[in-house]
Amino acid sequence: MARADQLKTFLRKNPQIRTIRAAAADLNAQPRGKRVPTRFADKVIEDGTRFPMSVLNLDIWGEDIDDSPLLFESGDRDGILFPTERGFLPMPWLEAPTALLPIWMFHEDGHPFEGDPRHALRAVLDRYRAKSLTPVVACELEFFLIDDSGRNLEVPVSPRSGKRRKAAETMSIRTLDQFDIFFTDLYDACEEMDIPADTAISEAGLGQFEINLMHGDDALRAADDAWFFKMLVKGMARRHGFAASFMAKPYEDYPGSGLHTHFSILDREGRNIFDDGGSKGTDALRSAVAGCLDAMYDSTLIFAPHLNSYDRLVPDAHAPTGISWAYENRTSAIRVPSGNPKARRIEHRVAGGDVNPYLLLATILGAALDGIERGAEAPPPITGNAYAQGLRQIPSDWMSAIDAFEASEIIPRILPADLCRNLLLTKRQEVFYMNELSPQEQVTIYLDTV
Incomplete structure (x- = not known):
């Protein structure tokens, strides 16, 4: 909760930020994630966000991988992604004030998703x-x-x-x-x-x-x-x-x-x-x-x-x-x-x-x-x-x-x-x-x- 409070404090101290990007690195180090209006950021901070596990295993064009067990074999199920310890960072290359929220993927029961490259380094x-x-x-x-x-x-x-x-x-x-x-x-x-x-x-x-x-x-x-x-x-x-x-x-x-x-x-x-x-x-x-x-x-x-x-x-x-x-x-x-x-x-x-x-x-x-x-x-x-x-x-x-x-x-x-x-x-x-x-x-x- 202390971490969540820090993230919320960052947004309160930076009211000019209008949207956030919640993003994780896929196997090609491409940022994958969501654009979220700042007024809905608390939900991402507290509860995480969801997208299919297969999203961290796309090819360089962003296409699904044929025959991947993460797709139809498993129902293309979701992982849950929580903020990493890096918290919000500004994105100075964008015209509108925006903050990056780095996230990484876990299974529903809380154990790390092994297809996430950040977890590979953590291990x-x-x-x-x-x-x-x-x-x-x-x-x-x-x-x-x-x-x-x-x-x-x-x-x-x-x-x-x-x-x-x-x-x-x-x-x-x-x-x-x-x-x-x-x-x-x-x-x-x-x-x-x-x-x-x-x-x-x-x-x-x-x-x-x-x-x-x-x-x-x-x-x-x-x-x-x-x-x-x-x-x-x-x-x-x-x-x-x-x-x-x-x-x-x-x-x-x-x-x-x-x-x-x-x-x-x-x-x-x-x-x-x-x-x-x-x-x-x-x-x-x-x-x-x-x-x-x-x-x-x-x-x-x-x-x-x-x-x-x-x-x-x-x-x-x-x-x-x-x-x-x-x-x-x-x-x-x-x-x-x-x-x-x-x-x-x-x-x-x-x-x-x-x-x-x-x-x-x-x-x-x-x-x-x-x-x-x-x-x-x-x-x-x-x-x-x-x-x-x-x-x-x-x-x-x-x-x-x-x-x-x-x-x-x-x-x-x-x-x-x-x-x-x-x-x-x-x-x-x-x-x-x-x-x-x-x-x-x-x-x-x-x-x-x-």
Whole structure:
């Protein structure tokens, strides 16, 4: 009830808010839910809201999944969705004052719906808590600003110069300044939404940028922040007259966008279990690395969930293709950064910007814990160029990744069986229909969704 009172207090203190959006993330991280007038918000706050369980298992077009057991076999029954602990957040990209109410799905008897990706991450974190361990997580999100008003995608015209610069601008201050109004508004919006946006840089792609989200000891909140941030960036860009997209590879001749995850793990006393006081890290670090490497091939579908995802995972394009780890080496799939030993951490570099953040963190943290629990031993770290070392490769196409996920013996130790079944049905349906589209039609659907 205390939580409900806080939500109601928020609305009383913000009488300008006219409607709310009660939304949950589906398996493709698409927000699914309802628009509710503020005067009826109390019912959602107190009693939750209902919609079919199958809604969290739609394909990228928002269509039902053929033969899903959530549909006719079960009568397409409802789940009940309650507010998460994140409460109301403003939606600064909309013209009318509006608040977002994040929700997640439960069964009628109160137990979590396993097809909800947020619950999948919660279940992994419950395993950490049972061992008195706490992951500390940070995400780096890359995205493109795009003019999609014509037939071909282009870099937007700079609001400052009125020019369109068609070149890579790696870490260019000038490029950041060209879109200063957009980034100023974006950072102001992050403050309003309590998203911990830190450093911004320009990247190597056309109109490509990266913003880091600050690390924190609540991985569920980190996934929320990444999900909110993606919604915010896309919405704010449209408000400024262009598009923003986290699709993995909108331009054939330039690098794609990743979502790199950094994590360490604290024990019950708050000590980093990866810190050995030196540069190499502890046995626990190497076991976590081993767990991530062991699961990497089978879990590629999580890191690269769409057809376009595999255009990014090609050699010599700043995205990893071989299963490896290294110290301070960005060609490897897993990098252990240098720096203060107290901050010793693992950087997982495989995922594209088009992922579901909840499934991403559930899979990475679940694989790391699996390695720690087994006392797994990592192979020797590589040195030099990973692309030139004949490493075992990450699946290079969508169907191979789907088949690997389905056949895996590791994935069932990390993700719930119902979610895995739903995801496989979703991706096989998307393969079928995506293959009927032209490349331009494929880009059109991914540009605005992922």
